[in-house]
Every structure is written in C-alpha cells, then in structure tokens.
Amino acid sequence: MKNNLKAVILSLAIVLCLSLGVGGIIFLTSTPKTYLTSYCQNERIAEDMTRNQIAKVYSPSCVVVHCSATDPTKRYSLPVFGSGVCIAAKGFQAGEYTASKGMYFATNYHVVSFALDPLYSQYTTKIQIETSVSSQRYDAQLLWANKDLDVAVVYCDESFDFGWINMKDRLVFSEDKDKPYYEDIFVIGTPRSVNYKNTLTLGNISNNNFQLLEVTADDYYSYNLNGELKVTNDKEVVSGKYSYVSRYTTHRDFYDNVYENTVLMNCDIAGGNSGGGVFDCYGNLIGLATLGKSVDYSGSAAMNFMVPVYPIMQVLNKLIIENETGTRQTIYTMEKMKFVGIDSYEAMLFKSNIVSFDYYLFDGQLYDVINYDSAFQFSNYGVYVVESETSNFTKGSVIIGMSKNGTDFTQIDNRNDLIFFLLNCNEGEKIYVSSNNGVYTINL
Numbered sequence: 001m002k003n004n005l006k007a008v009i010l011s012l013a014i015v016l017c018l019s020l021g022v023g024g025i026i027f028l029t030s031t032p033k034t035y036l037t038s039y040c041q042n043e044r045i046a047e048d049m050t051r052n053q054i055a056k057v058y059s060p061s062c063v064v065v066h067c068s069a070t071d072p073t074k075r076y077s078l079p080v081f082g083s084g085v086c087i088a089a090k091g092f093q094a095g096e097y098t099a100s101k102g103m104y105f106a107t108n109y110h111v112v113s114f115a116l117d118p119l120y121s122q123y124t125t126k127i128q129i130e131t132s133v134s135s136q137r138y139d140a141q142l143l144w145a146n147k148d149l150d151v152a153v154v155y156c157d158e159s160f161d162f163g164w165i166n167m168k169d170r171l172v173f174s175e176d177k178d179k180p181y182y183e184d185i186f187v188i189g190t191p192r193s194v195n196y197k198n199t200l201t202l203g204n205i206s207n208n209n210f211q212l213l214e215v216t217a218d219d220y221y222s223y224n225l226n227g228e229l230k231v232t233n234d235k236e237v238v239s240g241k242y243s244y245v246s247r248y249t250t251h252r253d254f255y256d257n258v259y260e261n262t263v264l265m266n267c268d269i270a271g272g273n274s275g276g277g278v279f280d281c282y283g284n285l286i287g288l289a290t291l292g293k294s295v296d297y298s299g300s301a302a303m304n305f306m307v308p309v310y311p312i313m314q315v316l317n318k319l320i321i322e323n324e325t326g327t328r329q330t331i332y333t334m335e336k337m338k339f340v341g342i343d344s345y346e347a348m349l350f351k352s353n354i355v356s357f358d359y360y361l362f363d364g365q366l367y368d369v370i371n372y373d374s375a376f377q378f379s380n381y382g383v384y385v386v387e388s389e390t391s392n393f394t395k396g397s398v399i400i401g402m403s404k405n406g407t408d409f410t411q412i413d414n415r416n417d418l419i420f421f422l423l424n425c426n427e428g429e430k431i432y433v434s435s436n437n438g439v440y441t442i443n444l
Contacts, residue, residue: 038089039163045283051186054283060162061086062188064130069114069123082111083189083276086164094317102157107275109150115142129156132198168284171308187267189276203267218256260416262305278306314423332422338389343414347378401434
C-alpha cells in the first residue's frame with residue numbers, strides 16, 4: 001500500500017474555482033420523506049459506448065455546488081460555486097448497510113471551505129445543490145472534508161430521479177497495470193457560470209500518471225486586533241473595520257495548500273469546474289477536477305490537474321452509516337490524533353516563503369520569523385511532528401512507518417502517506433508507529 005512519489009514539480013498554481021468554503025444545515029420537516037429508489041449509473045454503461053455517450057448518461061448525476069457566506073452584520077455576502085458528482089443514494093451498499101435516504105455528492109474541499117475555515121467561524125454559511133435539469137437549489141450539509149487532499153462529501157436530503165456513479169481507485173494504490181497511462185478521460189462540470197452547466201470536455205492523462213506535487217496560493221490581509229496580529233482572506237473584514245497603511249504592508253500571498261497526489265490532465269477546465277467528476281473511458285469516477293496553472297506559468301498550454309477519489313472511497317461507508325443511523329464512525333486524521341506534521345516538501349516551501357515575509361500561516365496558525373527555524377527545519381523523508389497535544393506523538397520526532405500488525409510497515413515518505421494510512425484505521429484497532437525514537441503502539 002505504498003504510493004511512490006515518482007515525480008515532483010514545485011510551482012505556484014491557482015485554484016480555478018475561487019470558491020471559499022461554505023457550510024449548511026438541513027432543516028427536516030416533521031412529515032416523513034419518501035425517497036425514490038435510485039440506481040448505479042455505471043450499470044447502464046455498455047462496453048462499446050463512447051465517452052460522449054457515457055457522458056449523456058452521467059449528466060443528470062453531475063451538479064452545481066453553490067456556496068455562500070454572510071458576515072455577522074449581514075452587510076455583505078460572498079457567493080461562489082463549484083461542481084460535484086453524485087456518488088451514493090438510496091440503494092447504495094455501504095458495507096453491510098444499505099443507504100435509504102438522500103443523496104451524497106463528492107466535490108473539492110476548497111469549494112466548501114467556508115464551513116471549516118476558522119476565519120469564517122462567525123459567518124452564516126450555506127451549501128446548496130443545483131441539478132442539471134432545474135435552476136432550483138436544495139439545501140445540503142457538509143459531512144466531511146480534507147484540505148490536504150482537497151476532497152469533500154456533502155449530503156442533500158432530497159430525492160431525485162437519477163442515480164449515483166461508482167468510484168474506482170486507479171491513481172493511488174492500484175497496481176501499475178491498472179493505472180490509466182495516457183488514457184482517454186472526460187470531465188463534466190460547470191465552468192465560469194451556471195449558463196455552462198454540465199459542460200463536457202475530453203482529454204487524456206498527460207504525464208503517464210506520475211503523482212505530482214503542486215502548490216496553491218491565496219491572498220491574505222493582515223490587521224491588528226487588540227495588539228494581536230490577525231490575518232484574513234476576506235478583504236471586507238480589513239477595509240470595513242480596520243485602517244491600514246497600504247496594500248503593500250497588509251497584503252500577502254501565502255501558500256494555501258500543498259497537493260502531493262495530483263495528476264496532470266489536458267482536459268480544459270476553468271473556474272467553476274472545481275469538484276467536477278473526472279471519468280475514465282470505461283465510465284469510472286477516478287478523480288475530481290481541482291486546479292490549473294496560472295497563465296503566466298503555462299502560457300496557452302492546458303496544464304490542469306485532478307485529485308484522486310481514493311480518500312472518499314475510504315470514508316464514504318462510514319459517512320453514510322453515521323448520517324443515516326446516528327452510529328458514530330471515527331475517521332482518523334492528524335487533527336483527530338491531535339498533532340501537526342509536515343514533510344520535507346512543505347518545509348522547503350515555507351523556508352523559501354519566509355524570505356520576504358515577517359510571518360506565515362500554516363494549518364490556520366500564525367508563526368513569526370523568530371520561531372520559524374525551530375518549527376520547520378526538516379529535510380529528510382518522513383513526517384516531522386511540529387506540534388503535539390498528546391504523548392503519542394512527541395514534538396520534534398519523525399514518523400517514518402506505520403503498521404497495523406507490527407511487522408508489515410507502510411513506509412511514510414510524505415504527509416499524504418500518513419494521511420492515507422490513517423484513513424484506513426478504525427476505532428478499537430492498535431497501530432504501530434516507527435519513528436526516529438523507535439517503534440511504539442497506539443490504541444485507537
């Protein structure tokens with residue numbers, strides 16, 4: 001289960017959909033809902049169908065994900081949108097449990113990040129789904145998201161007469177013979193405007209499926225609040241409440257995220273495509289359209305990227321069971337394990353970024369120059385523990401392997417290796433951690 005990082009490209013990219021996150025709450029009526037019987041769209045695909053023919057079948061299952069965030073004074077609202085694809089509905093088999101309620105959609109984290117971003121914790125946030133056949137919007141709820149992997153799952157407590165699309169891991173832990181080397185693919189999404197809802201673009205895997213390292217950037221504005229330095233990517237917060245000298249003293253570009261498992265594709269996408277389904281020529285959902293190079297970097301060449309659906313495949317059953325039965329299902333992450341870790345790629349990025357700035361943002365926390373070296377000087381393989389709230393992980397230690405049986409260790413070269421391992425862990429299990437301080441066990 002080791003994912004080798006075959007190629008690394010360090011370059012600054014922009015997220016195509018400027019969708020900052022949103023959250024939402026489902027308001028259930030007192031009368032019972034009747035859910036239509038759904039079905040798996042893949043079962044309607046024949047071997048001799050072209051990508052265009054498959055796309056016609058899949059189009060109803062591809063949606064627009066609308067997001068909004070309203071400031072506490074209700075003075076202004078930030079509306080954005082992205083794309084999404086239905087991955088489960090009534091009749092979906094989640095392990096031994098069969099889904100019996102609404103619909104589950106995959107999208108990008110950055111499409112719905114308002115719901116989790118602490119900078120917007122005081123805002124009123126909302127997620128809504130718009131189908132391909134109507135402009136009506138339906139309230140939805142964020143069930144799970146992961147910023148590092150740029151994936152999210154939202155739930156809509158409605159019933160529509162279309163089915164879900166099966167996901168398949170062909171990009172992460174699949175055998176080499178199963179990977180889509182230069183294979184034809186297609187994307188369904190909503191670029192730029194809802195007028196272009198469910199636009200189809202055709203292309204192929206561009207780089208022999210090498211897993212690439214890509215970096216996204218975001219604009220942040222600094223301000224002083226009661227003597228404490230704060231940052232926000234909402235300019236209205238600064239201009240509406242705080243005075244500042246000039247753009248050049250308050251405006252900063254920060255590394256917003258580091259993607260360690262993106263795949264280059266040459267399907268055309270634009271802002272709004274984020275979260276849209278990327279399908280192989282057999283009709284499997286294998287990824288989500290995520291980001292593209294800035295024009296300054298790529299010129300006129302199409303350099304666009306997707307993230308794999310593997311993480312969503314690992315957590316979907318748990319999300320459905322907890323959402324529909326109320327039985328708690330634990331999804332393990334570094335945050336859940338109460339520690340912050342980086343790898344050498346991230347440390348190198350932050351090291352280069354500190355040259356021009358006197359502070360920097362990492363996992364929602366501000367660091368100043370004085371504390372930089374002690375926090376981020378790391379250049380080896382593994383995951384370096386930057387901060388820890390538990391005795392299970394010692395600050396300054398390096399995680400280099402993880403195992404469930406104490407013998408077959410998964411090598412941990414980078415942060416995604418660790419994230420993927422934790423997603424496969426379950427409550428009640430014992431895991432073994434190999435670090436520069438030796439091997440120790442953790443009871444989950």
